[in-house]
Amino acid sequence: MEKDASATALQARDLIKIYRMGTVEVHALRGVDVDLRDGELVVLLGPSGSGKSTLLNILGGLDRPTSGSVVFRDRELDMNNARTLNLYRRNHVGFVFQFYNLIPSLTARENVALVTEIARDPMPPSEALAMVGLGDRLDRFPAQLSGGEQQRVAIARAIAKRPDLLLCDEPTGALDSKTGILVLDAILRINRELGTTTALITHNAVIAEIANRVLYFADGRIVETRRNSGQRAPSELAW
Amino acid sequence: MTSLDRKLLRELWRLRAQVLAIALVIASGTALLIMALTTIEALEKTTAAYYERTRFADMFAEARRAPEYLRRDIADIPGVRIAETRIVEGAILDMAGFSEPVVARLISLPERALSF
Numbered sequence A: 001m002e003k004d005a006s007a008t009a010l011q012a013r014d015l016i017k018i019y020r021m022g023t024v025e026v027h028a029l030r031g032v033d034v035d036l037r038d039g040e041l042v043v044l045l046g047p048s049g050s051g052k053s054t055l056l057n058i059l060g061g062l063d064r065p066t067s068g069s070v071v072f073r074d075r076e077l078d079m080n081n082a083r084t085l086n087l088y089r090r091n092h093v094g095f096v097f098q099f100y101n102l103i104p105s106l107t108a109r110e111n112v113a114l115v116t117e118i119a120r121d122p123m124p125p126s127e128a129l130a131m132v133g134l135g136d137r138l139d140r141f142p143a144q145l146s147g148g149e150q151q152r153v154a155i156a157r158a159i160a161k162r163p164d165l166l167l168c169d170e171p172t173g174a175l176d177s178k179t180g181i182l183v184l185d186a187i188l189r190i191n192r193e194l195g196t197t198t199a200l201i202t203h204n205a206v207i208a209e210i211a212n213r214v215l216y217f218a219d220g221r222i223v224e225t226r227r228n229s230g231q232r233a234p235s236e237l238a239w
Numbered sequence B: 001m002t003s004l005d006r007k008l009l010r011e012l013w014r015l016r017a018q019v020l021a022i023a024l025v026i027a028s029g030t031a032l033l034i035m036a037l038t039t040i041e042a043l044e045k046t047t048a049a050y051y052e053r054t055r056f057a058d059m060f061a062e063a064r065r066a067p068e069y070l071r072r073d074i075a076d077i078p079g080v081r082i083a084e085t086r087i088v089e090g091a092i093l094d095m096a097g098f099s100e101p102v103v104a105r106l107i108s109l110p111e112r113a114l115s116f
């Protein structure tokens, strides 16, 4: 089946986000339309301050748009209802941030267990960690792991609840290219094996090659959308 | 045990010195408070016991001019334990050995002791 023909997992229409700080208004999003199709891997590229993180946070229910709608699986999210957003995040969204945000006093396994303890249909923490290649690092604390390993724990934590949506905000931003590739491999594997719809922000244009589709951001708008004819494996990339 | 409980326990253990210090400060504060409260209570009980034993009134009141026939009315006021009518007069005495005048207070005694 063509990717185009598959169902839309997430649809955002005319998203506008204005940050008000006293009398200053920052237009972070100036009317963004996005569709994420089921199982698709989308990369967002764009200069710093163009609104990529703002968009991802709104799509993930972490932030509210000033106006516009987000429809998840044919149901519009009530962006003003904290409980709706809470359940949406808990049941459907996995987040990976640039700075892993692991809990230092918990081991890799326990960090993942934090999520699986409240998720509806989680996989065992050890399985999630095995998927990101950390099956032998289960009982290490974050301080005993390298940056790339910590980021992979964060990915395991994000995917252990089998989310429908995996949102990654510069997951390789703090890593060297070799470790970055391991992390991208893990994300791609989850995208393929679990069919998780994935959106990934990066500053690195090379990384865009692993995507099905690339969205170019500038000044609060999507200025260009490119469909990759074929996805490249992270291991083929170099930067 | 959930991971959050584990996090709590581990972090408490890591901060055990501070936790212990804070616990000791709270404990000694509480002990001090309890001691102070017990002391106050003991003092109050002692006062009450002393007043009771010595039949010491909480309050004495004098009337300037109270003829004998008012004694009953006064004694009937709620809370009044004893009403005595006495004659109280002041006098100035000349006493040998004192250069200044000496003030005397003359108080009559009831004919018989009143019973409580």
Ligand SMILES: Nc1ncnc2c1ncn2[C@@H]1O[C@H](COP(=O)(O)OP(=O)(O)OP(=O)(O)O)[C@@H](O)[C@H]1O
Residues within 6 Å of the ligand: A019, A020, A021, A026, A027, A028, A046, A047, A048, A049, A050, A051, A052, A053, A054, A055
């Ligand atoms: N909480 C906030 N308050 C005020 N302005 C904000 C806030 N968050 C973001 N902005 C502004 O909104 C704009 C978009 O920010 P955003 O974080 O989405 O950019 P970005 O594309 O993710 O940038 P980067 O690539 O550097 O992470 C920026 O101009 C930023 O200064």
Ligand SMILES: [Mg+2]
Residues within 6 Å of the ligand: A052, A053, A054, A169
């Ligand atoms: Mg950002």
